[in-house]
Amino acid sequence: MAKRMYDINDENIEITKLIKHDSESINCQTVDSDTLNKIRNFDLKKRKKLGTKKVIAICTSVAACVAVAVVALVWNNISINNGVVYIPTKSVAKQSKMASSYSEIYSRMRKAKGVDFSEKENSIIEGIANSGNMKTASSDSASPGGSVGGSKNYSDTNEQTKDVHEADVVKTDGSYIYSLNVDKMVVTIVKVSGKKMEKVSTIKIPKVKKTFVNQADMYYIEDKLIIIENSNKTDAVSTYGVEDVARSGPCETIILTYNIKDREKPVLVSTNHQDGYYNSSRLNGDYIYTVSIKEMDNTLKEDSCVPKVNGELISYDQVYLPKVIEGATYTVITSMNITKPSDFSEKVAVAGGVDYVYASKENIYIAENTTTNEDIKNTKYGKKIWSKYKGEKVKETSKNLSAKKIKKLREIYDENQFDLSKVTEVKKQSVFLDKNTINIIKYKYKNGKLEYVSDNKINGRLDDNLSMDEKDGYLRLVSTNLDFAYVGVKRIIYDNNGKKIVDYVDESYYSDESQKQSNNVYVLDSKLKEVAHIDNIAKNEEIYAARFMGDYGYFVTYENKDPLFTVDFSDIRNPKIIGKLKLPGFSDYLHFYNSNLLFGLGEETENNCLKMEMYNISKGKAKRVSKKLLKGFESSQALYDYKSILVNEEKNIIGFYASYYGKQSEDMRDCYLLYTYEKGEFKQLAKVKLGVESYDTRGLYIDDYFYIVTPYTGIKVLDLRTKEQVANIKF
Incomplete structure (x- = not known):
């Protein structure tokens, strides 16, 4: 070198x-x-x-x-350490840029792929190491589409940013309800008028043979249904009702556009494809922006080193290469004009993954929780841990790999990059720190155009996309540090020239039980440069919910009590924590009921049940004014997916699906709960037994009627004036 x-x-x-x-x-x-x-x-x-x-x-x-x-x-x-490519010198700051050629992309991604462990690589490296497993390091808004002569007084999907719409499995235009059954990939269209309902048509979404659709979402706008599905050769596993998408095997995100001007005869007008499994999407104006994640396989080649969109490679000058590339993974972002859906308007890619997407009216932020591994044995903290370790002390060893094992390495690594005529393995015991970091990349978006702005890395982990919010061009967010220190054994593989091929921590023996969790508040400017940071907040606790409005931000941490923190951002470059309210249990979801009230839904740990709380925030600081325990109800999809809850001050209703674990028969355990908030108290309007477990159940209102839609079974209708169930239709 x-x-x-x-x-x-x-x-x-x-x-x-x-x-x-x-x-x-x-x-x-x-x-x-x-x-x-x-x-x-x-x-x-x-x-x-x-x-x-x-x-x-x-x-x-x-x-x-x-x-x-x-x-x-x-x-x-460039140096490589435990699955991460590091660029330490100031002179390589310009390495973050759009690619200049496919050759450059290929070279960078090969380096990243060399330290990224696929299932195949894991087995090979495990064989080489001859050891055990490796340790790897809202607001409620109206529908964007116009109604077709029906009511304009109706609700739609619960969304993070006003006028930036999000896909969901149930939509309405005030005259029709559109329900997507993800298991069978069928959309049912029902005409509604008060308690009258009529099923007018069913869309059977075409399926690619020998694939599974394990996630799907839907938009309605201007007599069109846009359905976004994730197609995979490996079936998905459901976790809390949200599809935990399997990443193995070829994944593809498919966007289908249907013309439903004639609701009885929907017509498929376009089908678009982009590589990778579906992560998220947003609708702003006439454009849908879709985010997918493509994990490159072992056949990474120069002529296929970037993802494809509609069968064509993304142009190299639309591929962003961060300074640090963690594994051969891409985030793909496309835009599609819903008035001209025959092809994508824009196609870009970022080398790296994404966990959460937050979109303001002008910018899209993609964020990935990552973990870096550091050798800290020679630090003061590392020496302290080593002195406490009383287990087996492993001497550093070095040995040459056999020809058989080198042959396996050649299946993975490029011999133009490494001299594999001789390979040495070094085994070293030390103290390691797994440190949480967040990669954030910002794109400006407008009228279908996507323009890279900047990127940065900060400490901690994000709870979800609600942990981020933009105000006056600044990004404010909250994160949790879950760093973990331990004694372990690292195995390092060197080629014949002494160049490191890969390293990984193979065994861990002793962890530091005194390691403290803590939380952060960050403010980043328009270029994502840090301008303010508050750290060491709520030690030994973790952020469970967050929300921002105006000059204030609120977040909940949890271990034994439920501290609801208030952050004053009125001086955006000098934020201050001005309130800390401790209560039993925790809130998993926060929602602004109005400008003076903050609603919280969570769990009461002392009584092992769900709880609802209302806080007065008229003066910034949160003060609890009401609380209701939902005894017997222990879980709700709304705790994990904010699209499944309806909170609307205009109608003064709060509705969500919940599971009951009391002394009830099986068909009575799954319910839809509807509440109102009057005179400082929560009052139950209805408890509708669903008779089936369905995390995709949604509630919406049209005028004075409330519709409980379970895509797998049908729709139940309540009259909001009498609070009685007045109709039911089965699919």
């Missing part, structure tokens, strides 16, 4: 060959300083001014001309 940026070595030459290969067919052009500046600051708007073909030709030519002096030599400073 070169000691200086301008030294030449074999690795640099190999990288240069890759770039040369990509640019051999391109004629070099004379590039003036103005054009070079445009290239350096290249974005979608500037591409229009320069012309796409000219930009690609110039960029590739420039890359070839300066490869030895800049690109290839920068890569020499």
